[in-house]
Amino acid sequence: MTMTSLQETDVLSSVQPITVHVITIGRLASEACAVNMSPWKVCVPGERLCSTEVCKAGSGTYIRHSFIFASLAGYVVKKNEGEELPVISVARETEAQLLPDVNAIVTCKVTSINSRFAKVHILYVGSTPLKNKFRGTIRKEDVRATEKDKVEIYKCFRPGDIVLAKVISLGDVQSNYLLTTAENELGVVVAHSEAGVQMVPISWCEMQCPRTHAKEFRKVARVQPEYLMP
Amino acid sequence: MAGIELLSDQGYRVDGRKPNELRKIQARMGVFSQADGSAYIEQGNTKALAVVYGPHEIRGSRSKSQHDRAIINCQYSMATFSTGERKRRPHGDRKSSEMTLHLKQTFEAAILTQLYPRSQIDIYVQILQADGGNYSACVNAATLAVVDAGIPLRDYVCACSAGFVEDTPLVDLSHLEESAGGTQLSLAVLPKAEHLALIEMDSRLHQDHLESMMDAATQACKDLYAVLDRVVRDHLQEVTTSIGE
Amino acid sequence: MLRRPQRASKLHQRVMNTNSLTQAPWHQTTVEPLEYHRKFLKENCRPDGRELGEFRTTTLNIGSITTADGSALVKLGNTTIICGIKGELAAPPADAPDKGYIVPNVDLPPLCSSRFRPGPPGEQAQAASQFIADVIENSEMLQREDLCIEKGKLSWVLYCDIICLDYDGNILDACIIALLASMKNVQLPEVHVNEQTGLAEVNMKKKRHLNIVKHPVAASFAVFDNSILIVDPTSDEENLSTGFITVVIDEEEKLCTVHKPGGTPLSNEKLQDCINRAITRNKEVCKLLNKVMKSMKAK
Numbered sequence: 001m002t003m004t005s006l007q008e009t010d011v012l013s014s015v016q017p018i019t020v021h022v023i024t025i026g027r028l029a030s031e032a033c034a035v036n037m038s039p040w041k042v043c044v045p046g047e048r049l050c051s052t053e054v055c056k057a058g059s060g061t062y063i064r065h066s067f068i069f070a071s072l073a074g075y076v077v078k079k080n081e082g083e084e085l086p087v088i089s090v091a092r093e094t095e096a097q098l099l100p101d102v103n104a105i106v107t108c109k110v111t112s113i114n115s116r117f118a119k120v121h122i123l124y125v126g127s128t129p130l131k132n133k134f135r136g137t138i139r140k141e142d143v144r145a146t147e148k149d150k151v152e153i154y155k156c157f158r159p160g161d162i163v164l165a166k167v168i169s170l171g172d173v174q175s176n177y178l179l180t181t182a183e184n185e186l187g188v189v190v191a192h193s194e195a196g197v198q199m200v201p202i203s204w205c206e207m208q209c210p211r212t213h214a215k216e217f218r219k220v221a222r223v224q225p226e227y228l229m230p
Numbered sequence: 231m232a233g234i235e236l237l238s239d240q241g242y243r244v245d246g247r248k249p250n251e252l253r254k255i256q257a258r259m260g261v262f263s264q265a266d267g268s269a270y271i272e273q274g275n276t277k278a279l280a281v282v283y284g285p286h287e288i289r290g291s292r293s294k295s296q297h298d299r300a301i302i303n304c305q306y307s308m309a310t311f312s313t314g315e316r317k318r319r320p321h322g323d324r325k326s327s328e329m330t331l332h333l334k335q336t337f338e339a340a341i342l343t344q345l346y347p348r349s350q351i352d353i354y355v356q357i358l359q360a361d362g363g364n365y366s367a368c369v370n371a372a373t374l375a376v377v378d379a380g381i382p383l384r385d386y387v388c389a390c391s392a393g394f395v396e397d398t399p400l401v402d403l404s405h406l407e408e409s410a411g412g413t414q415l416s417l418a419v420l421p422k423a424e425h426l427a428l429i430e431m432d433s434r435l436h437q438d439h440l441e442s443m444m445d446a447a448t449q450a451c452k453d454l455y456a457v458l459d460r461v462v463r464d465h466l467q468e469v470t471t472s473i474g475e
Numbered sequence: 476m477l478r479r480p481q482r483a484s485k486l487h488q489r490v491m492n493t494n495s496l497t498q499a500p501w502h503q504t505t506v507e508p509l510e511y512h513r514k515f516l517k518e519n520c521r522p523d524g525r526e527l528g529e530f531r532t533t534t535l536n537i538g539s540i541t542t543a544d545g546s547a548l549v550k551l552g553n554t555t556i557i558c559g560i561k562g563e564l565a566a567p568p569a570d571a572p573d574k575g576y577i578v579p580n581v582d583l584p585p586l587c588s589s590r591f592r593p594g595p596p597g598e599q600a601q602a603a604s605q606f607i608a609d610v611i612e613n614s615e616m617l618q619r620e621d622l623c624i625e626k627g628k629l630s631w632v633l634y635c636d637i638i639c640l641d642y643d644g645n646i647l648d649a650c651i652i653a654l655l656a657s658m659k660n661v662q663l664p665e666v667h668v669n670e671q672t673g674l675a676e677v678n679m680k681k682k683r684h685l686n687i688v689k690h691p692v693a694a695s696f697a698v699f700d701n702s703i704l705i706v707d708p709t710s711d712e713e714n715l716s717t718g719f720i721t722v723v724i725d726e727e728e729k730l731c732t733v734h735k736p737g738g739t740p741l742s743n744e745k746l747q748d749c750i751n752r753a754i755t756r757n758k759e760v761c762k763l764l765n766k767v768m769k770s771m772k773a774k
Contacts, residue, residue: 042463046385046386072380072382093470132284132287170348262587262641311636354584359542380591
């Protein structure tokens, strides 16, 4: 435990800057190697980067009066696509908050089910974790591609399951994000049996508990083996 | 007029500043772990904190949601020990509600809300010690917090207060100068584009003097911008070196 | 057993390395937080590298708010609490004409964490305020008679406003430390009641400190999985724990308050462990407080 005696009257002078996740800086560095890039330049919001004739606007920028301005504080990244104009964007160390967008693959956790739909909390968008949970709904008719009306939610999802789904709608005033699992690669990835043990998938609609050998119904995702969590 | 001389014969103010001189500014970004973005600023003796959460799902009444943009939710509150006399209601009283609304309107102009449809951005500002220029300190702190949170901004928002004494515009008023009566102008600008985000003025002023006051305030905002810019760049350097390249 | 903290980094490294799941630590914290914590607890350490009986780094800054009569800022890891004390004059209560008032108030504003919504103080804030009031009363850290200026006519009211700026668990401990530090920092001016006019005359030039006789310090524990006791829980650990207990001890090793709001039942030995750890914590905090006060006087 540090015993600090503080000299300045600055109230928060003992604070360190927040440590940032190491995962994302790796991404930035690899991007630098893979892509033809100019040396990193710092920019702040409102700084004019270049005109629209020289580059195209990427993420973290906006256009006004045919000039491209930065809208984030970070590093300017210029990517040469090849035939078209290079894309200029601003990258930050921490991933800026992503919102789930239409056709994005999301990882969510089932919170409650009833006969018509399952309510979920969206945890990841792609591979980026979300800091705040967003709520989503998987309707009965969006669970499978075939035999949509004969679906029983109880036999597809249970509360606590981790599900891979795709966003079909951002929803409106009344509802949350609408999701679908009507593809082979979408569905339950991790589920616990009634005994509390993580189950092993045995077919597209069944999972088995390794301890009690009881089989339970789920709509299972066909996931490549290396992506499955052990 | 009060017995205190706000401007001496040599042109110095009560605290020894020149009429167009800002108070000492110290600012820090990324001070809190729970929030998406946070900042702390000290302008002279006024200490303000700003914290940003978002963009996240709309809480409370869903009916406020906009299909094409994010809504901005602000709250301005003063700590009960921030003023000379203990403040009984930290927020919810008329003055705080007015400040809250001003903050909301200012940031709606600056944040690119179209990028986050159907979500909410929360900006909470807390004044720990009030010594004049409360609104300006809040806006400056909130700008730094929004930049820290990685929410896209059109430009920084810099704010400053100004007054007028004996034909000279004074900038960055302290509590003593504010309570002595006389004209007060609060100005929030987007410095690069030189767009005005918010102007508020009370008390009577001859229209000839308005221009000189606005010019003085705008120049002060530009000086403030230079300071805030330095803070943001230093923070970026710090964050990068602490990760290591 | 809660031992004195040693360097837990080696154990922590071992857990991080052997655990293939921790290749993607984000997965674990969001998807299966309980399992993630359990893996560390098996090795007697915690995800942030601390031992079970180790408190987070405590930093203290006194007297930064000049508009308040006394103030202190405490950081316990990421949890940040600021306390400001203002004194006002009022008539003493009818049933105790020789005593003053001490009014604590804990505020958990929405800026400290996304779990709090704007609006009137919630349950947690009100319960914390009551807890602090109980501690002040039970520990007798300040004699209320000291706050009386003239019996039956005038006394001081000390408003202690505690604001949480960053919520990362264990606010009760931090609030008590902030309160104690700001009480020691309070300087009240001399007040005389004028005989003829009956009005109070305040002499701002002469100021004196409060007479703090006892120094209560709190230590909070969380119970995990009905058996493991961890000290100073962070916000994640609080959400996953099955019970809480807070023990307040003063410097004479006397118990001021024991607060156990329901939750898993505890055995006597575990309670004794908690009390022992709280005693050592009191010594640590008093040492820190004295060091900071000394450095302030030196200025």
